[in-house]
Amino acid sequence: MDLLEYQGKQLFAKHGIAVPSGEVAKTVDDAVAAAEKIGYPCAIKAQVLIGGRGKAGGIKIARNAEEAREHAGAILGMDIVGPHGEGPFRVDQVWVEGGSDIAEEYYASVILDRGEKKLLTMVSAKGGMDIEAVAAEDPEALVKRHVDPTREFTAADARSIVADAGLAEDALDEAAEVLVKLAEVAREEDATLIEVNPLIATAGREVVALDSKVTIDGNALFRHQDLAEIADTVDDPQEQMAKEKGLTYVKLDGNVGILANGAGLCMSTLDVVAQAGGAPANFLDAGGGSKAEAIVNALEVIKSDAKVSAILFNIFGGITRCDEIANGIVTASQQIDLGMPLVVRLDGTNSEEGLRILAEANLPNLHQEKTMLDAARRVVELAGSVA
Amino acid sequence: MSIVVDEGTKLAVSGLTGREGSFHGLRNKAYGTDLVAGVTPGKGGQDVEGTPVFDTIAEAVTEAGANTSMIFVPARFAAAAIDEAIDSGVETVIAITEGIPVLDMLNTYWKAKEAGVRLIGPNCPGVLSPGKANVGIIPAQFFDPGPIGVVSKSGTLTYQIGNELKQAGTGNSSIVGIGGDPIVGSDFIDILELYEADPETELIVMVGEIGGDAEERAAEFIASEVSKPVVAYIAGFTAPPGKQMGHAGAIISGSSGTAQAKKDALEAKGVRVGESPTETAAIAAEMLRSL
Structure with missing residues (x-):
């Protein structure tokens, strides 16, 4: 979960970092x-x-x-x-x-380095500009140092980093203190990214965070009530609706609604639809939900996006059984009027039984396909071109 | 041979008395996995369909001879359960639980490293060695024994590819779901190394997805350390660019984490990358025939 600038600054202030x-x-x-x-x-x-x-x-x-x-x-x-x-x-x-009375502009960040499995601090005296460009053109101007996971990150550790980065001599102690506190924010608030650009030193040698970019680990919100409240505010109406129904939904720009089980298969479904010449309207991971209610919820979220003109339901049944999913689709179609074609591809556990249930139900506007590729081609054809 | 789990696996399931834990634990047992214990604090002395339950994993090790721990504990308690498993004396910990805070995993990762315990997951479907043992939630019916080792970040996508391999008439030495979380106990590289050393594995299929740089690191490793052919699939080409916050992520990985960047990195090292799960399975089956 990403925080807005001011929300990040409020978090900084809570940990004693100076902000305007x-x-x-x-x-x-x-x-x-x-x-x-x-x-x-x-x-x-x-x-x-x-x-x-x-x-x-x-x-x-x-x-x-x-x-x-x-x-x-x-x-x-x-x-x-x-x-x-x-x-x-x-x-x-x-x-x-x-x-703010800006004398110098620096850059500071603390980020989770997935590859090294450590927190990484980065500091530069060249703040206030595009830090990716600094890293590319003048790599030595950006000091990167991992936090040792087996011991505390101390003021002395931080001071050596800000000194190596070439910050003004008389701002080093203040800057080191800020860096220690940024690492504390990462640890105590479950932040996986904290970036301050610029971190300024005033003429009076106060070090102040003039901007903030903070990402909080969504899995840790249970232990941060204040941050969990921020997470409840989502702008997009479909994403809000999906959130209320407990679904993982990401809105895209196309007209082909997508529903699949499992994040990897869902991403793969988007790719295959795009390869077939279509434009996916969303990412929606139905998880292991085979119940009619879960399917109705998912279809309602997809349908509420006015751009969608056809839906692809791509299921590979593992633990989830395709016959249960087929029954869920039949029940769902009695509860919700889609008003657009639904292409269903069922494969995996009990898929033959599932396909038979769907064929017998003879639902209008429901199209069955055996493979992912055929299903993608069919839904793209049925969706037509994006208006 | 196969990797991580096999006939010698003696499994203790943390959370065996819960709904998910008992469903999958007993499923694993029905497949032939040697399920020796369940672990739930306060429920020691009970049993789940004949499998004894202990209060601690350490007791499961000393009393029932467990050497592998599977974690099916709710997210907010899971890191502590993994830590307990690491201290208990088991060789392997497979964590299925999804939604564990990443900074908890940061500590747990280093704890496992220091103790020399192999950790798979979290947020993964587990490990299946067809015909030998299944530890986790992988539906075993889509996989036959055979010469292809699979390592994947994703669950359902792996089943899809496994099923296509089976239809193509081949099978697997092992299937390892490493999980898609930012910090996992074993990366692609760790599993590639095991497959390289496993005499039963002749070819490796690697299934990645967007985010992080584990695939790029794997590409480097394959070029220098893996002699066996590797076929890859990457999901997420059409994923939105995302509301990327800040630039620090791109700087440290030196990669944008996109599917295209991963595909390019793998192809640059001579790894063939399939366009779809179907094509990936077809390439693997074809390469296997020409070995």
């Missing part, structure tokens, strides 16, 4: 009121879960109330597309924060 004071606002009037309270100059920052906000015009400095109104009006409601074409992400809230 600010307020979140969802309307232009509230943003102006916040700016008036905070004073000028202040920054008005779009709160969306994607990088490249500055370049997209989502971060502006206001020097007076008039500018605050102008910038908040422009940013609220704008769509931001990520640097790699992600999104667009609609801005529905801004973070208004006091201006």
